[in-house]
Amino acid sequence: GESVGLHLPTLSVQEGDNSIINCAYSNSASDYFIWYKQESGKGPQFIIDIRSNMDKRQGQRVTVLLNKTVKHLSLQIAATQPGDSAVYFCADLDSGGSNYKLTFGKGTLLTVNP
Amino acid sequence: GAGVSQSPSNKVTEKGKDVELRCDPISGHTALYWYRQSLGQGLEFLIYFQGNSAPDKSGLPSDRFSAERTGGSVSTLTIQRTQQEDSAVYLCASSSDWGGSLNEQFFGPGTRLTVL
Numbered sequence: 611g612e613s614v615g616l617h618l619p620t621l622s623v624q625e626g627d628n629s630i631i632n633c634a635y636s637n638s639a640s641d642y643f644i645w646y647k648q649e650s651g652k653g654p655q656f657i658i659d660i661r662s663n664m665d666k667r668q669g670q671r672v673t674v675l676l677n678k679t680v681k682h683l684s685l686q687i688a689a690t691q692p693g694d695s696a697v698y699f700c701a702d703l704d705s706g707g708s709n710y711k712l713t714f715g716k717g718t719l720l721t722v723n724p
Numbered sequence: 725g726a727g728v729s730q731s732p733s734n735k736v737t738e739k740g741k742d743v744e745l746r747c748d749p750i751s752g753h754t755a756l757y758w759y760r761q762s763l764g765q766g767l768e769f770l771i772y773f774q775g776n777s778a779p780d781k782s783g784l785p786s787d788r789f790s791a792e793r794t795g796g797s798v799s800t801l802t803i804q805r806t807q808q809e810d811s812a813v814y815l816c817a818s819s820s821d822w823g824g825s826l827n828e829q830f831f832g833p834g835t836r837l838t839v840l
Contacts, residue, residue: 653815653831714766
């Protein structure tokens with residue numbers, strides 16, 4: 611079946627370094643992608659999204675890159691801080707099929723060492 | 725309230741018992757979602773409510789699972805005759821107007837269900 615998955619289940623970085631979290635998706639019809647951050651004991655929180663007509667989108671300290679050719683998505687966090695420690699999920703959606711049914715990956719645990 | 729709230733935050737039950745999980749969405753949000761998150765896994769879609777439309781129940785794993793949304797606001801997810809594999813965190817989310825747009829889903833903190 612189709613799924614959204616992550617290359618790395620865990621990532622440990624030093625405070626101040628840049629972090630890159632990767633995600634592979636399999637549904638070629640997916641045209642909308644979201645990154646969520648989930649801190650321990652909390653629900654996922656929206657970070658940034660990107661549509662398939664874009665290759666890159668920047669937010670505050672975060673950048674999402676989309677490579678449709680290889681169906682790969684990445685989240686870059688600049689100057690990683692201890693507060694960035696969390697599980698990060700990518701999710702994809704085929705808006706032509708459903709405009710609400712997101713498919714989530716398993717998540718990457720990011721640990722920021724002070 | 726300011727965000728999506730869920731109750732209880734934790735629920736421990738015995739195998740075979742029924743449980744009810746409650747979700748209070750953000751006021752004014754017409755769409756409401758239930759997800760299940762098993763340990764170390766991503767979110768699994770369960771059910772979707774939008775206004776007065778018939779809910780999308782395609783993600784419910786068995787007929788032991790049901791959900792309702794009363795008055796277009798509060799929702800209850802019911803699991804009958806719970807099994808150990810039902811143990812997970814159950815997350816609720818809500819979003820504003822549907823209308824073909826892709827609106828941000830705001831998540832509650834979840835209910836951690838443990839079936840002994």
